[in-house]
Amino acid sequence: MLITEIFRPAEQFQRSIALYADTVKAGFPSPAQDYIEKTLSLDDLCIRTPAATFFVRASGSSMEKAGIHDGDVLVVDRSLPPGHRKIVIASVDGEFVCKRLDLSDPSKPVLRAESDDYPDITLRDEDELEIFGVVTTVVHAL
Known part of the structure; x- marks a missing residue:
């Protein structure tokens, strides 16, 4: 996504x-x-830490099983630690994505899609990863 x-x-x-x-x-x-x-x-x-909060609009369907749909607005808190199984906003080699962070093996983090139609992102040593924040709320219009 x-x-x-x-x-x-x-x-x-x-x-x-x-x-x-x-x-x-x-x-x-x-x-x-x-x-x-x-x-x-x-x-x-929706906002726990105003100074560390931002909103992003999601695009795509890779996180639908997590309840995040195309066009939803995500509330993101930069002050929260990006822990195992948290949904995060990350930059992988300069491309922003929303994925579930898998730290089962801390030496090889994986950004998991929540859809069978999309591959997970298994990070390699040469990949540049930056976590921008943890998604705390999804605003989903019906």
């Missing part, structure tokens, strides 16, 4: 939206509540 656009969070925009106390059932409907318990800012929900 390639990265097509990179964005920074807006510094001035923080809007709180109504958060209803009741949960939404995925089965049978329940009566709606007539009150709002509190508000929720999407910034507070």
Whole structure:
């Protein structure tokens, strides 16, 4: 999955939206509540470290089994360590990709696709790898 656009969070925009106390059932409907318990800012929900956060738009289908689809916006935190099995934004020889980091063998990291249609990226000694951050949230329009 390639990265097509990179964005920074807006510094001035923080809007709180109504958060209803009741949960939404995925089965049978329940009566709606007539009150709002509190508000929720999407910034507070999706951004843990504002100074280290950026957004990218994904392109392609190599991460679909991880719930990342073509056109989704990914929230990426540069302050988090890129651990084993984390989904990361990386540059491999200058090309930005979104893959799952496999550190089973720490001497040979692998960037794994989450689709059977795409190969994993097994890094060679001469490959240049830079991890830009860990994906923390996926914004997926229905």
